[in-house]
Amino acid sequence: MSSIFSSRLWSRCTAAATRTFVQKRHLQIQQLAPSFSATAVIDKKFSTIKLQDYKGKYLVLFFYPLDFTFVCPTEIIEFSDRVKEFKELDCEVIGASIDSHFSHLAWIETPREKGGLGEMNIPLLADITGKISKDYDCMSDEGFTVRATYIIDSKGKVRHISLTDTSVGRSVDEVLRLVEAFQYTDHYGEVCPAGWKEGGKTVILFNFKLFYFKRQSLLKLMFSVENLNFVTFSLNQTFVIMKTIHAIF
Structure with a gap:
């Protein structure tokens, strides 16, 4: 009692x-x-x-x-x-x-x-x-x-x-997770999304200004400025676009 x-x-x-x-x-x-x-x-x-x-x-x-x-x-x-x-x-x-x-x-x-x-x-x-x-x-x-x-x-x-x-x-689990996440960002310079755990995907920071101009270049390659129709690509042009997409994302 x-x-x-x-x-x-x-x-x-x-x-x-x-x-x-x-x-x-x-x-x-x-x-x-x-x-x-x-x-x-x-x-x-x-x-x-x-x-x-x-x-x-x-x-x-x-x-x-x-x-x-x-x-x-x-x-x-x-x-x-x-x-x-x-x-x-x-x-x-x-x-x-x-x-x-x-x-x-x-x-x-x-x-x-x-x-x-x-x-x-x-x-x-x-x-x-x-x-x-x-x-x-x-x-x-x-x-x-x-x-x-x-x-x-x-x-x-x-x-x-x-x-x-x-x-x-x-929650001791949560405190431990946070320590792991902070140490990961210290070492790799990336940021950790919600609920991140060791081995999970992170977000790579990049220059948004650079992203904007790369995106504009990609759009110019993909569409005709005059009539917005698709341009016929050669294999070489397709390869260039794929490399550009990979560089952006």
């Missing part, structure tokens, strides 16, 4: 936090990620980690509301259990909340079957002062963070920002 009551109370609190979340934001895509330095729990030990430690790598930094809650452990555990998939992309993952490193450690040392996190493969950052959360524009008026996800590239630039209502957990 008390568990149901706690769950309902938490739902009301987090819903209120989402409603009163400050909409005025300062952090933007393609800006350098705000630097940070704070204590984290890594392998059940306290260590100071900095954003600078991850220079040259991709980084997924995700904030969650509070320790010992309900939706949060499902996300943290999945990120932790699947961190190898991110590391294969040379991408690290950090979880963060306003709780202390002592609270993080206590939660980690609590078995999963009892509502704890158990063994963790990712650092849990302690943002006790809330400065990091405020720098990343994800602090609610209630004093804890909304569910926020940031993808920071190897140059330290923010490539993705998402804020989620506290009542619904994130």
